[in-house]
Every structure is written in C-alpha cells, then in structure tokens.
Amino acid sequence: MLSQKTRYAMVALTRLAREYGNGAMLISELAKSERLPQRFLENILLDLKKMGILGSKLGKSGGYFLLRHPKDVNLAEIVRQFEGPIALLSCVSEKAYQSCEFCKDETLCNIRKVFKEIRDLTFEKLENATLEELIKTSPL
Amino acid sequence: MLSQKTRYAMVALTRLAREYGNGAMLISELAKSERLPQRFLENILLDLKKMGILGSKLGKSGGYFLLRHPKDVNLAEIVRQFEGPIALLSCVSEKAYQSCEFCKDETLCNIRKVFKEIRDLTFEKLENATLEELIKTSPL
DNA sequence: CAAATGTACACTAAAATGGTGAACATAGTG
DNA sequence: CACTATGTTCACCATTTTAGTGTACATTTG
Known part of the structure; x- marks a missing residue:
C-alpha cells in the first residue's frame, strides 16, 4: 500500500493543478481545504519543490504553485520519489x-x-x- | 518492494513444488540448499502450513511438503498473506x-x-x- | 528411552513511517 | 526601517514494521 506521504502528495498536486495559472496558494489554505496535516504537508511540498515540480513565494501573498504544465507531471515520478x-x-x-x-x-x-x-x-x-x-x- | 519474508516464501514454495510427490523435505535442507535463513524460514513455513498449503511431519525423516497440487497454489494468495x-x-x-x-x-x-x-x-x-x-x- | 525433528511464544535491534518543535530567512507593507 | 506573514531548515520523537533470534517444548521414529 502507498504511504500517507504519497497519498498527501497526490492530493496536494491535483489541487495545485486545478489552481494552475492562478498564482500562489498558501500552505495553510491548501492544508485546510484538502484536510491535510499542515506541518507534514510542508515537508512534502518542499520535496516537490526540490524536484522542480512546485515553486514557492515567501512573505505576504506567498505560497506554493505548480511550476510545470499539468500535462508534464505524472504519477510515476511522484510514486518513485515518495515510495521508492x-x-x-x-x-x-x-x-x-x-x-x-x-x-x-x-x-x-x-x-x-x-x-x-x-x-x-x-x-x-x-x-x-x-x-x-x-x-x-x-x-x- | 516485497519484503524478504514474501521473497523467501516464494523461493521455498517453488522448491517444494519441484519436490512435489517426493515426500517431506527437512527445513535444514531446504534452508541450506536455497540459502534461506533457517530460523526465519521456520516461521514462514509454519504460516504456510496454517494456510493449508504445506503439511509437515515430526520426528526422524520428518519435514515439510506441499499439500496441494502445484497448479492450485498461486502468488496472489502468497502475496496477500505476507504483504497484505x-x-x-x-x-x-x-x-x-x-x-x-x-x-x-x-x-x-x-x-x-x-x-x-x-x-x-x-x-x-x-x-x-x-x-x-x-x-x-x-x-x- | 534417545535423538531428530517440527512448534510455540516471547523477545530484540534496526529501519521506516508519520509526524512535531523551535528557530530562522525572506519578501512585502506601513 | 520595523513589522508581520509567509516559507525553510534541521533536529527530534513515538509508533509500527521488518527481519530476525532465544529458549523451551512436543512428537515421532529407531
């Protein structure tokens, strides 16, 4: 079975894909609206940023956003990263x-x-x- | 990835399938010839016995043997048992x-x-x- | 009875899982 | 410039799973 981490990553990514083109989304908003544990989610988003999938902005009106086009991110890459x-x-x-x-x-x-x-x-x-x-x- | 337990179970079962019809095989012989850790293998064989796949005989000239015909044991059952x-x-x-x-x-x-x-x-x-x-x- | 086998049950060390804590860095706003 | 809202870093932790091992016991055959 997939780990929680992988499942959370998939949920977060599909949400950010729906927001693609709408600028950055707060971790707190993402966590709340998708019912993900915020502190754990932070680690996951950071991993996705290091993979070059997400971008982030600091400070006021900061947050995370999908860097690549949604057609250029697939689950094979995500599962490999989080499951091995x-x-x-x-x-x-x-x-x-x-x-x-x-x-x-x-x-x-x-x-x-x-x-x-x-x-x-x-x-x-x-x-x-x-x-x-x-x-x-x-x-x- | 599959656990060692599952891998050992598959190796032990294929060996016992090759010996099907030739009576019981010692744990020690099975462990040695297939290079499986004997004590760990004992636990695995016991599980397989409880599943109704293997039978055993105690005492001298004892050992384990496949109860069912090799065509009546498949990997789905084995993977479910040992991996969930x-x-x-x-x-x-x-x-x-x-x-x-x-x-x-x-x-x-x-x-x-x-x-x-x-x-x-x-x-x-x-x-x-x-x-x-x-x-x-x-x-x- | 003795020896050779399997059986039972508890225990353990190491790694993976699913997080949390505390301090810090940066960007924008007044 | 100071303040505040954000993400970042790094370490830590409790629990569960994995991969076994220790010790004693039960059964069969010779």
Missing part, C-alpha cells in the same frame, strides 16, 4: 536494479518474469496518469 | 476495502481509477502465477 522503486522486486527495477541472490540465470526465472510484467504495466499506467488527466472531470 | 492487500490504495482493495477520506464521490476520482486498473492487472498476473507455472522450464 515502482518494481516489487529489485531484479526487475529500472532505476534501482540489483541482481537476485537466488537466481543463477535471471532470464530463466519465472518469478522474475511475472514481476517484470507487473512492473511494466504499473509503470505504464502511472506514467500516463498526468495531473492533467487526473483533474479531468468525467462526462455525465 | 494487493491494492496500492485501500479504496481499490477487494479484501481490505476502506472508503477514501478525501473523496466525495469515489466513482468520479481519477486517482482511484488509475490505481484500480493497476490493482486489477496486478491481481490477474499474480493469480495466473501458479507454482506449476513458476517451475516450468523455459524452452530452449
């Missing part, structure tokens, strides 16, 4: 590959094959889930 | 569903939609991964 590898086994991870201590030949391992397929499908779904897609309202 | 829910969000879990504290209407939530698709694909792959499939040797 998308893969369930390091032997099928793209960014954090480590060879398996059990396998003599990974190409013949059927366990690996299953988890490789799962990783690839999961990654594809997460990568296609841009903030733009996430804030689209379903047709009635 | 297959879903990444409780709002898309089948066995551990919990409503989302953020959503007003889950049917309209696009985040949920993404993770529901991921859950369903993952579950399908894990369910089709029976021990019988896992021990098949690839054709040359």
Whole structure:
C-alpha cells in the first residue's frame, strides 16, 4: 500500500493543478481545504519543490504553485520519489536494479518474469496518469 | 518492494513444488540448499502450513511438503498473506476495502481509477502465477 | 528411552513511517 | 526601517514494521 506521504502528495498536486495559472496558494489554505496535516504537508511540498515540480513565494501573498504544465507531471515520478522503486522486486527495477541472490540465470526465472510484467504495466499506467488527466472531470 | 519474508516464501514454495510427490523435505535442507535463513524460514513455513498449503511431519525423516497440487497454489494468495492487500490504495482493495477520506464521490476520482486498473492487472498476473507455472522450464 | 525433528511464544535491534518543535530567512507593507 | 506573514531548515520523537533470534517444548521414529 502507498504511504500517507504519497497519498498527501497526490492530493496536494491535483489541487495545485486545478489552481494552475492562478498564482500562489498558501500552505495553510491548501492544508485546510484538502484536510491535510499542515506541518507534514510542508515537508512534502518542499520535496516537490526540490524536484522542480512546485515553486514557492515567501512573505505576504506567498505560497506554493505548480511550476510545470499539468500535462508534464505524472504519477510515476511522484510514486518513485515518495515510495521508492515502482518494481516489487529489485531484479526487475529500472532505476534501482540489483541482481537476485537466488537466481543463477535471471532470464530463466519465472518469478522474475511475472514481476517484470507487473512492473511494466504499473509503470505504464502511472506514467500516463498526468495531473492533467487526473483533474479531468468525467462526462455525465 | 516485497519484503524478504514474501521473497523467501516464494523461493521455498517453488522448491517444494519441484519436490512435489517426493515426500517431506527437512527445513535444514531446504534452508541450506536455497540459502534461506533457517530460523526465519521456520516461521514462514509454519504460516504456510496454517494456510493449508504445506503439511509437515515430526520426528526422524520428518519435514515439510506441499499439500496441494502445484497448479492450485498461486502468488496472489502468497502475496496477500505476507504483504497484505494487493491494492496500492485501500479504496481499490477487494479484501481490505476502506472508503477514501478525501473523496466525495469515489466513482468520479481519477486517482482511484488509475490505481484500480493497476490493482486489477496486478491481481490477474499474480493469480495466473501458479507454482506449476513458476517451475516450468523455459524452452530452449 | 534417545535423538531428530517440527512448534510455540516471547523477545530484540534496526529501519521506516508519520509526524512535531523551535528557530530562522525572506519578501512585502506601513 | 520595523513589522508581520509567509516559507525553510534541521533536529527530534513515538509508533509500527521488518527481519530476525532465544529458549523451551512436543512428537515421532529407531
């Protein structure tokens, strides 16, 4: 299961994506309106800023805002940052590959094959889930 | 990422599936030949016994053996037991569903939609991964 | 009975999770 | 310039999870 941190990040980002183009939003307002713990949220927003996804302004009328266009931020990047590898086994991870201590030949391992397929499908779904897609309202 | 416990369980089970029909195998032999920490493995095998997947015999020439046919044990069951829910969000879990504290209407939530698709694909792959499939040797 | 096995239950060290506290830096306003 | 509202930094903390280990016990076979 995803950590609270990742879930909070997704909620905060989709909100900031809806506000895209409207200037900065206060942490306090974001926390209150989305029901996120403010102090914890501060850490998360700071991480997102360091990733180059959010920008911030200090002082009066300061706050956070989405730097990139919502179509240029996807969940794969967010999940990687806050959860670590998308893969369930390091032997099928793209960014954090480590060879398996059990396998003599990974190409013949059927366990690996299953988890490789799962990783690839999961990654594809997460990568296609841009903030733009996430804030689209379903047709009635 | 999957825990060591889950990985060890998968390794032990595929080995016992290969030995299916050959009687009991010593924990010590299983641990040594598959390079698993024996004491930790004992806990895992006990869990698998309680799940009705393994049987055991005490005393001399005792040990563990697969109770069910290898085609009747799949990774979905194993992952659920040792990792908890297959879903990444409780709002898309089948066995551990919990409503989302953020959503007003889950049917309209696009985040949920993404993770529901991921859950369903993952579950399908894990369910089709029976021990019988896992021990098949690839054709040359 | 003795030895070889699995069983039970408690315990522990280290890491991850989900935060909080206190002081500081910066930008805008009067 | 001083004040105040904001974000920033860094350290700290309690709880839970992970990955085991310790010790004693129960059962079967020879």
